[in-house]
Amino acid sequence: MITVTELLAPVENDLETLLSDLRSLIGAGHPILQAAAEHLFSAGGKRIRPGIVLLISRALASDGELSARHRRLAEITEMIHTASLVHDDVVDEASTRRGVATVHSRFDARVAVLAGDFLFAQASWHLANLDDLDVVKLLSRVIMDLADGEVKQGLYRYETGQSFETYLEKSYCKTASLIANSSRAAGVLSACSEVQLDGLYQFGRQLGLAFQVVDDILDFTGSEQQLGKPAASDLASGYLTAPCFYAMEEHPELKALIDRQFSGDQDLDQALSMVRSSKAIPRTRELAETFARESREAIAWLPDSPSKRALMELPDFVLSRLY
Template identity: 60%
Template sequence: MTSTTSLFSPVEADLRLLSENLKQLVGKRHPILSAAAEHLFGAGGKRLRPAIVLLISRATMPDGEITPRHRRLAEITEMIHTASLVHDDVVDESEVRRGVPTVHNLFGNRIAVLAGDFLFAQSSWYLANLDNLEVVKLLSQVIMDLAAGEIQQGLNSFDTNLSIEAYLQKSYYKTASLIANSAKAAACLSGLSAEMAENLYRYGRHIGLAFQVVDDILDFTGSTEVLGKPAGSDLKSGNLTAPAIFALEEKPYLEVLIEREFCKDEDLQQAIALINEGMGIERARELAAREARSAVEYLADLPPSEYRQALSDMAEYVLSRLY
């Protein structure tokens, strides 16, 4: 099984520098917000998104040498991601994230919402200072997509008629848009052609969707220790994901349990059991594998390098999280 340590080794030094810079970028003007941000950045995480930006940056620059603007883009990407997690945790009333207490659990909802806003604002300011209009447009679209995805998820809560296409669209908004658009932004900073930049956008879109589908499978098959949150959290909150959507086609009673919003004591556990019994998990695995394979196809025009290889291996890593 590929680990993030080996996968990200070509940009290991870049990621260490990124972690140091993230805390400094937040600044000291707002002590409580800074404390909240330090708590978040100190919680670790896979740093998948900035790693992809850094790998693409090095894969597309002569001799793999990147500019300060590439580094700043990676930092902005992680700030936007972190801001979205803070807001998501408030909406979902999550008590833990990555195995540590969430910001709103430690500081209260008001500070958590402000901390998320603060990180979005900070990322927007640093984004504007890149002085690249195309990159500003790409990352601004991400912030809109994140909000659209959260709204769509709320509107579709406990909706047993949700299609797999609508699920993938929501997953794009909430997860893949940031990976896809930041990948394309890195290509823009490297001065690549429009076609190459679009290919890297497609790579990011497909790898992001594969990552989200795998996450959604793990919500049913993973342990609380591995997930950093209670198993079945998405289903409990009414967020129907690929395994549940597929399972609904073969387990009619699952619809009854979902539509009454698991109001009886055993409803949630019964629903999870039904999803695990049927083909929902397996079909979701196949969907994730298709997305991961599609992602790799869009790397074909990149020159061979350890960075391109790591981007290709990312597909194997995403799927290996299931086993």
Template identity: 60%
Template sequence: MTPATSLFSPVEADLQILADNLTQLVGNGHPILCAAAEHLFGSGGKRIRPAIVLLISRATMLEQEITPRHRRLAEITEMIHTASLVHDDVVDESEMRRGVPTVHSLFGNRIAILAGDFLFAQSSWYLANLDNLQVVKLLSEVIMDLASGEIQQGLNRFDASISIETYLNKSYYKTASLIANSSKAAGLLSEVSPETAEHLYSYGRHLGLAYQIIDDILDFTGSVEILGKPAGSDLKSGNLTAPVLFALEEKKYLEVLIEREFAQEGDLEQAISLIHDSQSIERAKELAAHHAKLAVEHITHLPPSESRACLIKMGDYVLTRLF
């Protein structure tokens, strides 16, 4: 068991059911779109987002079995996440993800965009069939947030003047919104109190922000094997993340390199060196730890259970991805 999957022990059987269901859920469409979907769902991944939904479902249904609607919510969450990755890979022109070729590198941009649209449409249809208007609103907002985050990231490329707050807002839209709103939705399906539902939302929000900040640190500290892409890829494309923004406060020449978009030979390597030569990575780690701690504080409002214990440990897991 990997550190991630050992955290999921209370929902291990649930995740196997989810894996079996995902390809069936998209199984009757166009053959090429289905092949693309099977490639995506067959390439694995840690399934962290649906695991969180299932853990929250079990942690809020202690006296009862989780319902088919809880399971379907976990599947919808993974479909939305996967659809967003397909579109991100087209925008970023990424050839590999998780060590396997991306959909657009195998099938072309046209099919990749249609496959992403297909998954968003399928997830929306299954979402509507949950017959819970509050949940429909929450997950519909996620789909809007994903688009807003991508647009905001595109508009802010190579803009060295953006603030940490702007970066965190974009990170919420692109990563934390799905975790936050699906966490709250799981609670609503369990008919928790409004106060508990807000704690679940805040747990997902802070955990998602911590996860994204660590991802952004790994862009400078991880290997190609871990990242599935060359280190510094985000910086090269003008996506300025927490380590870069903190480094800009110490290393003024970094702004010059960014504003000329690393046009001269050696610019990118010099920029990465400046980031490593600053306190920026340490400060970004502290920011991630702050959000992980806030996430744990919100989940302790649930009654004790094995699933709650796993949700608490998720805060540590997110941070230990660095090691």
């Protein structure tokens, strides 16, 4: 199975530059915020999102070279992503991420919220300095979507009456919007046509949805080690995902367990076995495969290059987490 590092090989040096640039961009502001930001950027992580921006930027450049604005866009993408993780961890009360203590558990929740805000503000400032209104609109929309997704997730807990569309919308806001809009923004900076811009957006959108749907499957099938959190923790928290919707179609009695928020002793175990014994997981896997295929098809027009080949392999890499 191909690894992320192998996949991002065409932009490996660019990603190293990105990390050192991010540290200097955060600047010598408030010592605690600086410590929090430093801690975040050294916490490892796959850097898939800025990697995608860099791969698209190289794939679109006739000479394969990156402009300073494309590099900055990748940095802004990583800043926005990191800021959202800090806030997510506070909301979810997670004590570790990627095996490293989260900002709020290392400092406190107040500092973590401020550190996230600080990163969003920094990202917005650097975004404005790109001097491209279309790009500013695309990435401002992402920041709105991230907050919207987080709010929706809280509002719809244990809500069995919500539609499958609501679940997909929330998944788009939380996971796909950043990849979709930053992919399109890379095309804007490369002066792509409207049709090409739509293709880049579609690539990021479907890839992000495939990623989220795979995550939702792993919540039921993955080990705690693989997930970095207890298995079925989404279901236990009342977050209803594709496997759950599909299982409710086969087992209407699952709805009653969720409606009473698994208050009975065996409720959660019963719910889990209903999901696992139904056709929910295979059906969700098909959904992820559809998104992955659509993602690949959306960028078939890119000229052949190592960067394009890496982008075309990304959807399969996302699915490979299932096997």
